[in-house]
Amino acid sequence: MSCMSVREILADVQQKWQSQQQHCPPVLVGFHVRRTDYASHASWAFGSKLPGTTYFTRALNYYRKKFSNKVAFVAASDDMAFVRRSLVCTRMCISPQSHFRAIVRALVACSAFEEDFSS
Numbered sequence: 289m290s291c292m293s294v295r296e297i298l299a300d301v302q303q304k305w306q307s308q309q310q311h312c313p314p315v316l317v318g319f320h321v322r323r324t325d326y327a328s329h330a331s332w333a334f335g336s337k338l339p340g341t342t343y344f345t346r347a348l349n350y351y352r353k354k355f356s357n358k359v360a361f362v363a364a365s366d367d368m369a370f371v372r373r374s375l376v377c378t379r380m381c382i383s384p385q386s387h388f389r390a391i392v393r394a395l396v397a398c399s400a401f402e403e404d405f406s407s
Contacts, residue, residue, distance in 0.1 A: 297362070305360040314360040317351045319344070319375060321365035341374040348375065 298316060305314045327338055351359050365371045 301360050301362055312358070314358055315351075315355040317355075317359055317361050319347070319361060319363040319365075319371075321363060321367065321371050321375075323365065323367035323370055325366065344374050 301316060302313050306312075321344070323338055330336055330338055348361065351361070361375070363371050363375055
């Protein structure tokens, strides 16, 4: 699989959203979910666990409400299985592992950005 550029990734997200919604371009909200290398650090440094599904569900709902449901989400993570289980959303672009770096760069270009406390 060839590596997509940031522009291609964001254009793909917008195109998919517009084909489903037939509205103006969405507000793009990026999620960076860091888990595998951070779990032990969170426990040691903060005495806490990583955010779970409830945290991310609330975040998705917050941005839907904030942007009048005209929002598309872009997610990058070192634990994509968790993201696929936890960020269940029809308007979610989840990065293939081969595009991880480009997706992380794309997150910077998003209108809003949600991160767990590890980012």
